[in-house]
Amino acid sequence: MIDSNSARIVVDAAGFHLDDWHKRARFTPEDLAGLDAKTGASGVLVLDAAQRVEDLTPWLNVLTAVEIGFDNAGDGRGFSLARALRGLGYARDIRASGGIHVDQFRHALQCGIDAVILTREAASRMPEQHWVNAATTTALNYQARLGFASASWRSREDLNL
Amino acid sequence: MYRYNQFDTEYVRQRVAIFREQVARRIAGVLTEDEFKPLRLQNGVYLQLHAYMLRVAIPYGTLNARQMRALAMIAECWDRGYGHFTTRQNIQFNWIRLDDVGDILEALADVEMHAIQTSGNCVRNVTADHFAGAAKDEIEDPRMTAELLRQYSTGHAEFAFLPRKFKIAVTGAAHDRAVTAFHDIGINIVRKEGVVGYRIVIGGGLGRTPIIGTELVEFLPKADLLPYLEAVLHVYNRYGRRDNKYKARIKILVQELGIETLRAEIDAYFTATRDAFAGVPDAMLGAIEAAFQPPEMPPEMDVAEAYDLRHDAALSPALAAWMETNLEEHRDGRHAIVSISLKAPGATPGDASAEQMRVIADLAERYAYDEIRISHEQNVILPHVPKAHIAAVFRALDAAGLASANIGQLSDIIACPGMDYCALATARSIPIAQEIATRFTALKMERDIGALKIKISGCINACGHHHVGHIGILGLDRAGVENYQITLGGDGTEDAALGARTGPGFSAEALIPAIETILDTYLHGRKNRDETFLAFYRRVGMAPFKRALYPPTNRARHESAA
Ligand code: HEM
Ligand code: SF4
Numbered sequence: 001m002i003d004s005n006s007a008r009i010v011v012d013a014a015g016f017h018l019d020d021w022h023k024r025a026r027f028t029p030e031d032l033a034g035l036d037a038k039t040g041a042s043g044v045l046v047l048d049a050a051q052r053v054e055d056l057t058p059w060l061n062v063l064t065a066v067e068i069g070f071d072n073a074g075d076g077r078g079f080s081l082a083r084a085l086r087g088l089g090y091a092r093d094i095r096a097s098g099g100i101h102v103d104q105f106r107h108a109l110q111c112g113i114d115a116v117i118l119t120r121e122a123a124s125r126m127p128e129q130h131w132v133n134a135a136t137t138t139a140l141n142y143q144a145r146l147g148f149a150s151a152s153w154r155s156r157e158d159l160n161l
Numbered sequence: 162m163y164r165y166n167q168f169d170t171e172y173v174r175q176r177v178a179i180f181r182e183q184v185a186r187r188i189a190g191v192l193t194e195d196e197f198k199p200l201r202l203q204n205g206v207y208l209q210l211h212a213y214m215l216r217v218a219i220p221y222g223t224l225n226a227r228q229m230r231a232l233a234m235i236a237e238c239w240d241r242g243y244g245h246f247t248t249r250q251n252i253q254f255n256w257i258r259l260d261d262v263g264d265i266l267e268a269l270a271d272v273e274m275h276a277i278q279t280s281g282n283c284v285r286n287v288t289a290d291h292f293a294g295a296a297k298d299e300i301e302d303p304r305m306t307a308e309l310l311r312q313y314s315t316g317h318a319e320f321a322f323l324p325r326k327f328k329i330a331v332t333g334a335a336h337d338r339a340v341t342a343f344h345d346i347g348i349n350i351v352r353k354e355g356v357v358g359y360r361i362v363i364g365g366g367l368g369r370t371p372i373i374g375t376e377l378v379e380f381l382p383k384a385d386l387l388p389y390l391e392a393v394l395h396v397y398n399r400y401g402r403r404d405n406k407y408k409a410r411i412k413i414l415v416q417e418l419g420i421e422t423l424r425a426e427i428d429a430y431f432t433a434t435r436d437a438f439a440g441v442p443d444a445m446l447g448a449i450e451a452a453f454q455p456p457e458m459p460p461e462m463d464v465a466e467a468y469d470l471r472h473d474a475a476l477s478p479a480l481a482a483w484m485e486t487n488l489e490e491h492r493d494g495r496h497a498i499v500s501i502s503l504k505a506p507g508a509t510p511g512d513a514s515a516e517q518m519r520v521i522a523d524l525a526e527r528y529a530y531d532e533i534r535i536s537h538e539q540n541v542i543l544p545h546v547p548k549a550h551i552a553a554v555f556r557a558l559d560a561a562g563l564a565s566a567n568i569g570q571l572s573d574i575i576a577c578p579g580m581d582y583c584a585l586a587t588a589r590s591i592p593i594a595q596e597i598a599t600r601f602t603a604l605k606m607e608r609d610i611g612a613l614k615i616k617i618s619g620c621i622n623a624c625g626h627h628h629v630g631h632i633g634i635l636g637l638d639r640a641g642v643e644n645y646q647i648t649l650g651g652d653g654t655e656d657a658a659l660g661a662r663t664g665p666g667f668s669a670e671a672l673i674p675a676i677e678t679i680l681d682t683y684l685h686g687r688k689n690r691d692e693t694f695l696a697f698y699r700r701v702g703m704a705p706f707k708r709a710l711y712p713p714t715n716r717a718r719h720e721s722a723a
Contacts, residue, residue, distance in 0.1 A: 073196050074282065076322025080398040083319050087434050101196050103183060110318035125191060137179065140172045142312045146387060147439040 009123040010095065011105075012115035013135035016128045019117060021065060021095070029056060037062050049077035053084045060090040067117065072099035079111040086112040086151045102126040105134040110141065112151035162225055162532065163308050163452035165273040172315070173270045176277055180204045181263040188260075199322065203283055205276025206262055210584045215254045215265060216279040221289035221307040221331075222250035222542075224533040226522035231272040233515035233522070239265055244518070246503060246511045248537045248575060248626060249328070250288045251279055255582050277315060282323045284314035284394070288330045290338045291536035294453060295544040297492045301350045301357055302453045303333035306386070309441065309449060313387050320394045324401035325409035327394070328366075335655070340537060342374045342657035343367055343629065345411045346393065353380050363393065363423075364415030365657075367623040372412045373657045375420050377427070385431075388438040392431035396423065455493075456530035456545055467494040468548035480555050482608075483566035488551070497548055499529075501541040501558060502565035502573060506598035509591050510576045511539035520561040524554055538575055540568065571607045571615060571680075572598035575626055579619025579636060588636025588643040590619035593672065600673055601680070610680060612693045616651070629653035631695045632679060633660040634672070645672045649679070649706060650698045661703055663710055675710055682709045 008019040025043035027035060029051060035043075044065040047053070056063075066085065068078040082094050096108050097117040108116060118126070144150060165173070180200070187197040201207075205216040217232070224232075232252055236244045239261050240254040247253055257265065269275055279286050287310045289303040290296065310329060314320070320327070332339040333350040341347025347362035359381040365374025381389055393411075400418070402408045415423055470488075474481035489498040501521060504510050513521075521541055525533045528550040534542035546554055558564040567573045574597060577583065579590025594617055601607055616630030620637070627633030633648035645667050648660030667675045682705055687697045698706075 074199055074322055075403060076282075076320070077399055077403075079319045079322070080395050083395065084399075084430075087430075087437070101192075103192075103196065103200055104322070107318040107321055137175065140168070140175055140316075141318075142168075142172070142315050143317060145168065145445065146309075146313055146441050148387075148391075149437045149439070 008097075009118045009120065010115050011118060011123070011128070011131045013109060013132070015132050016123065017115075021067075024065065026067075032056070032059055047081060049075060049081060051081060053081055053088065056085075057088060060085070060088055063090065064092045066090070066092075066094045068094060068096050068113070070096055070098040070100040073101055073104065075099065076107075079107055079113075082108070082111040082113045083151050102130045102134055105131055106137045109135060109138050110143075110151060162223060163220075163304075163449065166448070169273070170270075173273075173275045173277070176204070176275065176316075177263065177266045177270055180266060184259060184263060199281055202281035203278055203321065204262070204266070205279040206259070207280060208584075209255065210582055212256045213259050213262070214582070215257050215262060215276055216247070217252050217254070217269060217274060217276045218279045218286040219250050219252060219274075219535050220286060220311050221293065221304045222291050222535040222537075223293075223304060224535065225531045226526040226533070228272045228274055229518050229522040229525070229533055231268060231274065233518035235265055235268055236515040236518070238268075243512050243514045245509070245578070246513065246535050246539050246541070248539060248577075248624065249286060250291075250535050250537060251286055252535070255578075280326070281321075282325050282327075283321050284310075284317065284323075284327045284329065287311055287314065288328075288339060288344075288537060290332045290334055291534045291538075291542050292338060292489065292498055292544065293333065293534075294455065295491050295496070295498050296334045296336075296338075297490055298336055299334045299492070300352050301333045303331040303339070303348075303350060304453050305449050306333075306348060306350065306359075307331045308452070309387070309446075310390075313390070317394075320398060323394070323398050324403050325406065325411075327397070327411065329390075337653075337655040337657075338536075340626075340629065340653040341365075342655075343371075343626075343653060344374065346390065347374050348386075351380065356382075358382050359386060361389070363420075364410075364412040366410055366412045367626055367628050368410070369407055369621045369623070370410075370412065371623065371628040371659050372416070373659065374412075375415060377420070377424060384440060385435070387441065388435050389427075389431055391438075392427045392434065395430050396426045400426070456532065458530075462495060462547070470497070470548055470551060473552045476552075479559070479564075479566075480552060483555055483564055484551065486566045486570060487568045491545065493545075495548060496545050497551055499543040499546045499551070499554060500536070500568040501543065501563050502567050503540050503563075504567060504573045504598065505562060505565045506567075506572050506602045507595050509581075510574055510594050513541070517561055517563055520557060520563065524557055528554055538573065540573070567602075567607065569612050569614070571601050571610055571613045574598060574615045574617060575630070576617040577619050577623075577625035579617075579625075583619060583624075585622060586619035586636070587621075587638035588619050588645065589669075590617045590625060590636055593617055593634065593636065593645070593669070596673055597676060601676075606680060606684075609684065609690075610694065611690065612695070615676075626653065627651070628659050629657075630660060631698070632676065637666065639666070643669045645669065647672075647675060647679070647710075649703065650695065652695060663703065663706055665711070678709050679706055682706050 040062045070078045095115045186192045207214040245253045287307045289307040329346045330339040330344040331348040343365040349360040361378040362374035363377040487500045529543040574594040576590045576594035580586040614631045616626045617634040618625035618627045629651040635646045647663045651660030652658040
């Protein structure tokens with residue numbers, strides 16, 4: 001089990017919030033085998049960008065919170081991981097943490113990530129308004145025009161897709 | 162020609178605004194250089210040896226006169242009066258200032274152009290056969306596919322931070338002028354039992370590890386193209402190597418996983434996601450298709466007999482010589498395809514001055530249905546010129562210093578920027594091209610030699626495509642001294658081949674004599690004038706070249722030096 005970290009800020013398309021996952025148990029894919037469904041549903045599955053999410057299929061109906069760690073700003077594997085999770089039918093929260101910054105927020109949202117977890121330092125360097133602005137740029141989306149389904153389960157629900 | 166719809170316009174304007182704001186945040190220190198770098202790269206801005214460089218996309222190499230004039234204006238207002246056309250159908254401005262970039266991007270947006278994804282670890286500007294829509298041997302205009310891919314790849318959220326850059330080329334003709342075998346993905350439009358679809362080749366590339374692409378799919382239905390490419394990119398993004406940038410291209414993944422495993426992985430994702438793809442709306446496909454119809458011809462065309470260019474040729478030897486090299490047959494016998502050489506001997510290959518750009522723009526508008534192409538061989542093409550106007554076009558080009566009659570010949574050299582501009586260079590490249598062109602045109606050997614592709618790179622990254630040059634030259638640094646390796650027999654077409662090294666490299670001084678030895682070996686050994694350099698090499702192999710380049714008396718010296 002990983003220690004929770006209460007000092008974090010969470011930013012979604014609406015703006016900043018205090019991290020509401022900090023009281024939850026955190027576990028990694030290796031921990032899943034020994035986990036009961038109740039703990040699985042109440043905790044946070046923390047994924048490394050190299051994870052083969054296809055192996056998690058049996059758990060995707062149980063889990064309610066997935067955190068994808070980004071190694072650094074140049075490493076886009078987490079975006080594909082989120083897309084893959086959505087493709088496999090996982091329909092609850094996905095958050096990104098680590099080396100992801102405001103200019104990647106649009107990408108995160110469009111790949112089905114709901115929110116980004118920030119350190120205090122990152123939150124003070126990248127003010128809330130920038131994130132909110134970045135979220136609005138998701139509206140212009142070539143891929144959606146070309147017939148690809150939105151990966152964001154929230155916007156799909158909003159649109160009744 | 163494809164014109165921006167309201168969405169395209171809004172999208173490009175939005176990107177300009179976002180980039181302006183990112184530059185401001187970088188200058189204010191809010192964005193770190195590590196964070197900013199991928200952002201500026203995805204907007205075409207490089208930090209080069211002397212200054213910032215802006216690389217502007219010319220999607221599938223197609224331009225109109227208004228766009229060409231805008232490039233001329235940019236060259237004059239923000240650069241030093243010229244631009245450099247590259248091997249990937251882009252134009253680079255080498256001397257710009259970071260705080261001007263926003264204004265330049267705005268000026269580009271005014272004429273439906275942009276610099277989006279011309280660099281960075283994302284899907285790059287999609288290239289296509291530069292004779293598209295005019296070539297005789299075409300199944301379908303590849304620009305329809307390339308435009309679809311432009312839209313698909315632009316701003317794709319999942320693939321903006323790939324392990325490495327990703328290059329796609331499309332050809333619709335049997336003769337591959339788009340070098341598809343050497344792209345991350347090469348798309349060949351093919352017909353099978355009367356149905357048009359795609360043959361997909363994966364993992365080709367030049368650079369440090371030159372590899373000819375492997376067939377991934379023999380026949381892909383057209384409707385599956387986008388979800389299938391999505392699966393390719395998805396698998397690459399997740400499993401491509403990120404620990405070593407020299408092993409990060411998809412070609413290495415193909416080598417390491419093996420094509421079978423990779424294909425299975427791609428197919429699995431494709432099968433799982435195919436149904437979530439609703440298909441490209443017919444209206445969008447229709448708009449793209451309509452944009453690439455043959456130009457509308459004036460009524461006099463209907464009555465025009467095929468004009469006989471031999472009359473023009475008889476009037477002027479210079480025109481005759483130029484027509485021999487710079488014209489290509491058009492699918493419509495009343496037209497010809499004109500190649501404008503940007504390789505005047507002694508000039509920088511691919512450079513065009515603002516004045517020259519305007520001359521080309523005027524000619525395109527006046528005589529060529531307002532269509533211009535940029536080729537990956539760094540030349541400009543007027544794809545549809547009525548034969549009746551070839552002579553007039555030639556005269557105007559000649560007056561502007563643009564009538565070099567050397568397309569496909571010795572002095573039509575591809576050379577990367579090399580030591581003159583590039584921070585990674587280990588040797589000069591442009592001056593070598595200039596020297597070769599000047600020397601052998603002075604010797605009047607060019608015509609006699611005929612078809613020959615010389616390609617020069619200033620370091621192992623191979624931007625000058627030397628691996629696929631009939632004669633390839635690679636400039637290296639050996640203990641602080643330039644050393645040039647020569648390869649022979651490379652070919653970027655459908656008969657794709659990598660050049661083989663002749664042996665030890667040559668100093669800058671010994672290089673030109675070595676090239677002369679190679680050319681002499683060919684001229685003395687060929688069966689007749691119809692046997693091209695490449696055909697000769699394929700027949701006789703490396704041995705006679707080796708013997709001539711490294712005679713026994715010299716060999717000992719070379720070996721002790723190596
Ligand atoms: C094969 C079909 C065509 C034939 C036989 C033809 C023939 C001619 C002739 C005989 C002239 C008069 C030339 C002179 O006075 O020197 C002319 C002028 C001209 N044509 Fe065509 N033409 C053809 C197609 C076109 C097309 C398709 C375009 C435009 C895309 C075009 C653009 C012009 C222009 C701009 C002029 C005025 C040129 C000048 O004064 O230099 N022509 N054409
Ligand atoms: S081949 Fe090397 S020197 Fe030439 S442009 Fe590419 S990186 Fe620069």
